[in-house]
Amino acid sequence: MDHIKSFSRYLRSEKRCSEHTLAAYENDVRAFLDFLGSSDTSALLSVSTRDIRGWIISMSESGMSPRTIHRRISALRTLYKHLQVLGEIDHNPATIINLPKIPRRLPQFVQEQAMTQLLDNNNFGEGYEGIRNKLIIELFYDTGMRLAEMISLRLSDVDMNSRFVKVQGKRSRERIIPLPGECYTLLKKYLDIRTETFGANASPWLFLTSKGEKVYPKLIYRIVHSSLATVTTLSKKSPHVLRHTYASVLLNRGADLNAIKELLGHANLNATQVYTHTTFEQLNAIYKQAHPRA
Structure with missing residues (x-):
């Protein structure tokens, strides 16, 4: 066996x-x-x-x-x-293992003004790939979804009437994420040019390559990396950085931590609380830099 x-x-x-x-x-x-x-x-x-x-x-x-x-x-x-x-062994030899502590790694995120600059310019172009690429960035920033979730989106997961997207998360946990106004408008524009380019009966996947095939991780990563490189010097410029950015924006604007947990699709609150550490450390750095008694 x-x-x-x-x-x-x-x-x-x-x-x-x-x-x-x-x-x-x-x-x-x-x-x-x-x-x-x-x-x-x-x-x-x-x-x-x-x-x-x-x-x-x-x-x-x-x-x-x-x-x-x-x-x-x-x-x-x-x-x-x-x-x-399965009854193959009597006890688990890995249960009592003590592991070395993992140093806390705070998530990196892009500043709001940098994201506004990126999404407000017209550098993406008006062709199929340009509109698709901009929508990918917009969706990551406006929904906080994971890379695998983005790639797995189907046309049927998008409800244009109710203005939400259905996401299949880790371990098949499903969640509903609302689509903000600008994201909705761009999505509508993308669906129109997608139909013009590939026809109404194209692949069921939402995002397609220039050949009409399902997008793949390296393509999405390249799109995000090259786009973020124009507005930030962060060492990481990945889809997950945009997920961190989404969470940090919500937290900075006063969103409830439990609500952020649900929107991100976290199984427990511990995974979400790392964003509070990031925000507090930022505030502390600003305080030390700006306050006369710091």
Whole structure:
């Protein structure tokens, strides 16, 4: 029995993990198998807590980041929990592992005036790709959706009458996000030129390449990166930065933290609270710079 393939099937069907998470967890388990010096997945059944601690030491000594080590051990914990349920092992050897602390990494975000400058100019162009690219930036900024959620949007997920978009989040959690006025207007413009370019019966996916195919992650990333590069010097210029920007704007304008949690599709409030740390640290920096008694 291939225990890694069994694990992948479990993650896909029971945990409803994304393909990205599936690939990451499978690679993590295979990396552990390499550490054990075996290519036979049955070697996973005779692992001890000492073996896992040895792997952690090996990864730390190689310079691997605490965050990556955390993810890898999390993958092992989930794997052994699955094997325990199947009756393949008696106990989970990864349960009592103490992991190194992860330094808090505050999210980066683009300043509001920079986003206004980006979206108010006409540098995107009026052709299909230009309107599509601008809408992608606008949707990220106005809805806070994830990259995978954006790519998976279908025409049927958009309700132009009620002015909302239906998003399929992590583990198939569905949420409804309202479309602000400017975003709605741009979306209507995009749908018109999409029909003109590809016909009314084109692909069911909302965003298409210039060839009429479903967009892919690298294309979206390039669009976002090149657009943000014109207005910010942030080290990261990714779709997730726009998600952070969306959350920070809502928080700065007084939105309730629980409401932001629902809009972002977070499973718990802890994931949302990181934005309060960012805002407070910004305020503290401004205070120290501007106040005479700071």
